[in-house]
Amino acid sequence: MLEPTPFRTEQLRLETGERFVLTVDADGMPAWWPNLYCQIRIRERGISYSAMRAYMSAVCAFHNICAELIIDVDARIESLELFREEEIATLRDELREKRRNPTESVKNAHWKSRLIAVAEYIVWRCDPVIDRMVLDDKRLPEARRRLEALPKRLVGKIVVKKNTSKEGMDEKTEQAFLDAITPGHPTNPFNKRSQVRNQALWRLYHAGLRRSAPLILTGGHLHLNGDDPYVFVPRSPDDPNDPRADEPRNKTLAHSVSLRPDSAAILHDYMVKDRLTYPGAKKSKYIFLSQESSEKSPKPLSIGAVVGMYERLREKVPGIPADFAPHMVRRTNKDRMGDAAEEAGLSPSTEQSVINQQSGWTPTSETSLQYQRRRLRRKGNQLAIVMQDKATGGRANG
Incomplete structure (x- = not known):
C-alpha cells in the first residue's frame, strides 16, 4: 500500500x-x-x-x-x-x-x-x-x-563556482561595525533593551568565535578576571537540556579563546548587570538569552535570531557591506592575528600553530590561509611594489 x-x-x-x-x-x-x-x-x-x-x-x-x-x-x-x-x-x-x-x-x-x-x-x-x-x-x-x-x-553538469574572494573587513568597515554594536551609538540599529547583550555577543564574534559558539556558552565557560581573560568554547552536541529546535553546535575542537581586556569588561558588565534583567535568567545556564524569555520559560538566543541581527546590520548601518556575515568578522580576526604574529616576530610555523589553537582547528590545519585572504593580498601587493622598485631602481616612469 x-x-x-x-x-x-x-x-x-x-x-x-x-x-x-x-x-x-x-x-x-x-x-x-x-x-x-x-x-x-x-x-x-x-x-x-x-x-x-x-x-x-x-x-x-x-x-x-x-x-x-x-x-x-x-x-x-x-x-x-x-x-x-x-x-x-x-x-x-x-x-x-x-x-x-x-x-x-x-x-x-x-x-x-x-x-x-x-x-x-x-x-x-x-x-x-x-x-x-x-x-x-x-x-x-x-x-x-x-x-x-x-x-x-x-x-548532470551543474557549475558551482567557489567564491575565493571573500575577505575580512577593511579598517573602515570594521570601525562601522564596532560603532554599530556600541550601546547608544547613533548607528546602532537595535532597540535599547538588547544593545548591551548584542555588544557582548558581537565582541565574542570579533574575538574569532563561530556563529553558534557563543550560543552554547554557560557562565562556567567565561574566565574574565586576571591578566589573561579568556572564554572556553566547548564541544557538547546533543544537549538534552537545550530547548532550541535547531541546536547550536560547535564544529571545531574544544578550545580557549583569549579576550582583550575591554571585551572581557563588556562581557563582565553584561553578566552582572544586564543579563539579570532578562526574565528567568537565574533559571537558565546559557549566557545569551532571548527577549522572548519569561520567568517560567527562559529562552536562550537562537541561531535564527543571530541571522536576523546580521540582516539588520546590513540593511540599516551605513558602511556595512551587503555580504556582511559571521565569517567576515571571523576572517577579520584571523587577519589581525596574523599581523600580530608578524609584529611579534613569530615564525610562520609558530604563527600557524597559535592561530589553529585559538580557532579550534587541528594542529596541522592550513585553514587559516583561507581566512587571511585580505592580509595575504595586502602583503602580496606590498611585495609586488618592492619588486617593481628593484626592477626600476626606484625611478619613476617618464
Missing part, C-alpha cells in the same frame, strides 16, 4: 538530546523507506541536525514530485525500471524550485546538493534489489548499468 503524500519532515528529540529528522506522510504517520534511510545512512555520518534535515527535505521533495507525476517509486525501484529521460528532466527542474515559492529557483550549489541527495537515496533503495538477483539473471548487467548511470543523469 502506497504511503500518502505529501511527505514532510518533523523533528524527533531522543532522550539523549539528539535531534532526529522524522519523515511523515500526509496522515502524519512515519514514512518507512525515508526514515530507514535516514537511520541507516544519514544518521551515522554524525552531521548536524540542519544538514540531516536538508538531506531528508530533498528526499521528501523527490517523493512528492513523483506522486504529482503519478510515478510509483516503489514499483520503479523493484522493477529497476527507474526513470525515463523526460522524467529525469522534470525531476531536475522541480528540484531546482524553491518549494515554498515555485516561481523562484535555488542557487546552483543548493540545487546540486538536492540532486546528489536524491541520487544517493535512489541508489540505496536499489542496491538490495540488485543483491537479490541471481548472478545468471540476464537482467543483471542492464540493471547495474542503469543504476551506475543514474547519478550522472540526475545530477
Whole structure:
C-alpha cells in the first residue's frame, strides 16, 4: 500500500538530546523507506541536525514530485525500471524550485546538493534489489548499468563556482561595525533593551568565535578576571537540556579563546548587570538569552535570531557591506592575528600553530590561509611594489 503524500519532515528529540529528522506522510504517520534511510545512512555520518534535515527535505521533495507525476517509486525501484529521460528532466527542474515559492529557483550549489541527495537515496533503495538477483539473471548487467548511470543523469553538469574572494573587513568597515554594536551609538540599529547583550555577543564574534559558539556558552565557560581573560568554547552536541529546535553546535575542537581586556569588561558588565534583567535568567545556564524569555520559560538566543541581527546590520548601518556575515568578522580576526604574529616576530610555523589553537582547528590545519585572504593580498601587493622598485631602481616612469 502506497504511503500518502505529501511527505514532510518533523523533528524527533531522543532522550539523549539528539535531534532526529522524522519523515511523515500526509496522515502524519512515519514514512518507512525515508526514515530507514535516514537511520541507516544519514544518521551515522554524525552531521548536524540542519544538514540531516536538508538531506531528508530533498528526499521528501523527490517523493512528492513523483506522486504529482503519478510515478510509483516503489514499483520503479523493484522493477529497476527507474526513470525515463523526460522524467529525469522534470525531476531536475522541480528540484531546482524553491518549494515554498515555485516561481523562484535555488542557487546552483543548493540545487546540486538536492540532486546528489536524491541520487544517493535512489541508489540505496536499489542496491538490495540488485543483491537479490541471481548472478545468471540476464537482467543483471542492464540493471547495474542503469543504476551506475543514474547519478550522472540526475545530477548532470551543474557549475558551482567557489567564491575565493571573500575577505575580512577593511579598517573602515570594521570601525562601522564596532560603532554599530556600541550601546547608544547613533548607528546602532537595535532597540535599547538588547544593545548591551548584542555588544557582548558581537565582541565574542570579533574575538574569532563561530556563529553558534557563543550560543552554547554557560557562565562556567567565561574566565574574565586576571591578566589573561579568556572564554572556553566547548564541544557538547546533543544537549538534552537545550530547548532550541535547531541546536547550536560547535564544529571545531574544544578550545580557549583569549579576550582583550575591554571585551572581557563588556562581557563582565553584561553578566552582572544586564543579563539579570532578562526574565528567568537565574533559571537558565546559557549566557545569551532571548527577549522572548519569561520567568517560567527562559529562552536562550537562537541561531535564527543571530541571522536576523546580521540582516539588520546590513540593511540599516551605513558602511556595512551587503555580504556582511559571521565569517567576515571571523576572517577579520584571523587577519589581525596574523599581523600580530608578524609584529611579534613569530615564525610562520609558530604563527600557524597559535592561530589553529585559538580557532579550534587541528594542529596541522592550513585553514587559516583561507581566512587571511585580505592580509595575504595586502602583503602580496606590498611585495609586488618592492619588486617593481628593484626592477626600476626606484625611478619613476617618464
